[in-house]
Amino acid sequence: MLNQIVPYQESYHDKLIDIWYRAVKLTHTFLTDEDIEFYHQMLQSGALRQVEIWLELSENKEPSGFIGLDGTKIEMLFIDPDYHRKGIGSRLIKHAEAIKGSHLQVDVNEQNDAAYAFYKGSGFVQTGRSELDGSGRPFPLLHLELKS
Template sequence: MTHAHGATIRAYSATDRDRLADIWLEASRVGHPFLGEARLLDQQANVREDYLPQAENWVIELDGRTVGFIGLLDNDFIGGLFIDPACHGRGLGKALVLHAARLKGALDVEVYADNGPALVFYRRLGFAETQRHDQDEEERPLQVVRMRRPA
């Protein structure tokens, strides 16, 4: 599917795995610097080997180059939305979320409370906070905000 800004969204292929893991790392360095570089590098391997093969992923390309992806878990949960930082601010993340919403209807997401830009981004797309947790999934003392966008 081609969008007005010239981007194309397509289904994930196993050949995308390394590029998407690299995008994940670069975007996570921007959005999650509080996790630290060593933790991000460890998580990148998990993203490449475990997360990407298990999720329903949609890839966005700009001028034929892969620049981001959204990964859906359990049908309607956004497990990850990552855009190459060089392409931030072009509506690519919004295009991926709206694509997922067209496919799935209502969507849920969890965002670190320390990732202010992500909270603003999801609120602008109609997500509202439904819960807060004082620890992340690895029981680190990092507050996580759960948000939902109705169908």
């Protein structure tokens, strides 16, 4: 059985929060534990339910990664660290492009070099920069758009 991309179901909520937490601890080394807890609380308080979530299920039917969309904007893309570098992020972006069109946008933390490199390798180009993140915190964002 191949991996499949499916829409969000409430039964996956806690697993997705766990994937987010472990991925952020690994990849967002510029955040303090207090910063991570701030964002963790936002997710636990319902942030996942405010966007359109698609997730990839592994062969054992467990979520291995997810993408959150608000229209054509990628609001979140997190992959279980046990599944990094297996093409899940690329497949989720291709799925988003298939359902939303090729005008996808994403904001990436400037300090997250790996995420920037991933999106650049996926065809995204920088179109702007903000000093603060979406929560008004001092984590600069790079604004990227998918080249069509």
